[in-house]
Amino acid sequence: MKIAIDGMGGDKAPGVIVEGAIEYTREFDHEVIIVGQEEVLKKELSKHDYKKDRIEVVHAPQVIDMGDSPISSIRSKKDSSISVAVKLVREKRASAIVSAGNTGAVVCAASFMLGLLKGIERPGISIIFPTSNSDNALMIDAGANIDPKSTHMFQYGLMADAYCRFLLGKNNPRIGLLSIGEEETKGTGFIKEAHKLLDDSKLNFIGNVEGRDIFTGACDVILCDGFVGNVVLKVSESLAGAVGTLLKRELSRNIVTKVGSVLCRSTFDALKKELDYAEYGGAPLLGVNGTCIIGHGSSSSRAIKNALRVATEFTKQNINEYIINGLDSYSRGR
């Protein structure tokens, strides 16, 4: 299998992209195509010892910056690393694309160039996170669609239902809509409309859930707009880090807690790992007709390696097929 990765996307590109790709090819038996400015990428590669038959560079002279407007940059920069990488997937020269670059631009390029699944009007980024009842849960959308319509939320519900059955092995996933109160009267107009669509559906919709319910495992799927989802994701990561810092500061205050802290260290490390999204590395963009994995802008090389791994799994397990079947069986009345 060959995965195309945007070599120029992300705050620490191309360095960490190249390193992550090299780590991935060392650990897994697959190939990577790094897309971007050939000279820059080859120079980066030359710093490392890597398997030359596993890593290919495909030239793309243009770079879409983090601040570029998504739609217009995809239109005006036809030879950007993002567009060229997506084109490789469209032409079946690669099985999937991974990018830690401008999320909006990746979403646009993937939607326009790969097309969307039948019945889906907008793709959504889906993330998995741990909850305090030892179970995992799924959130969609984590940032693809920041100003969605209520119908998009309903479609996210349909895709998440299928994805959650497959990925988390849940038979009839409990789907919640993120709002500011449990009552159906709570929330913006758009949330109230989405509530109605979901409530009238055959999905296992449990109603509105609140921010406090996300990490308790109150539901298996959280639906939210991409703006809120992105903020929640980043707040959670940062808060986990802040708790660690606060604990460390407190624990170093006296000898008793210092000893305690040494004894607990392995646990702190395990916990940090559980809450560290770099472990997951990337999140699939559900709804596009192909595999597209969105990485964090601040991805480390480990995150990039894991994003490539996620792309491989998503493709190998044919997850899109499963979602298509789910959408189809829903539209036929199940």
Next chain:
Amino acid sequence: MKIAIDGMGGDKAPGVIVEGAIEYTREFDHEVIIVGQEEVLKKELSKHDYKKDRIEVVHAPQVIDMGDSPISSIRSKKDSSISVAVKLVREKRASAIVSAGNTGAVVCAASFMLGLLKGIERPGISIIFPTSNSDNALMIDAGANIDPKSTHMFQYGLMADAYCRFLLGKNNPRIGLLSIGEEETKGTGFIKEAHKLLDDSKLNFIGNVEGRDIFTGACDVILCDGFVGNVVLKVSESLAGAVGTLLKRELSRNIVTKVGSVLCRSTFDALKKELDYAEYGGAPLLGVNGTCIIGHGSSSSRAIKNALRVATEFTKQNINEYIINGLDSYSRGR
């Protein structure tokens, strides 16, 4: 000083409201007026031993439920505990109102019946939270205005600037706008408009901040819409709890970490306290012409006691005066 409290508002009302009021009058030398269904409240009070000259009950036969629509319930239920309590403030029979009831209804009642400060079109809930650089920061709006205009966000900036100078003693508070990327091109249309207004202002606007920046102390004031603010607040509380649960579970696994955990217990408790919003109890609704403190729906009696304490401090320290002066000096070009 007399504080009016909504005796029927909150998930555990009237029990915890009455208990919180009793605890408050025991600890502080002030009086409380509990507003609500007289018979119910007197029955609750009769279960306790309390200072009878410090607690008064004012009858309000109607109750606004958590699911009621704010505007229409304030219009149709003129004798609700919320409306009657606000009226006590308007008539100067009480210095402040505290409610853990339907937030939207409290915001409506306070706005309509007490009026807004000059130059303010919508009030906003302001919360204070700890950051990992040992400093506190302020967020507005935490849920009063879930579909604001960009001008409201600018006005929140003005109020927060004054409030932050006073409360946190910061000379020139760094104000950030919560979005999904640092670049001014990131975010919904409304966020981009607010960015422009703030950027053109004389405030110390540092630009967009992301969810990950909230708890790092990257800025002193975070501006966001009430929907996002409410979600962030509740996610943070819940995540702090989830981290505690995960830690506990991990630490009880073997004897070494168990011993470590016992040695660290005091620290865990201190940390929990730092992240526990019940300590603060309530958050001021900035922009109304009077003191209005919004409590959590799930407030405990301790949270209610602390909300009453916040109301006392806000009134005693004449914080509205300070905000009015700030708005005034800004409009005169500082």
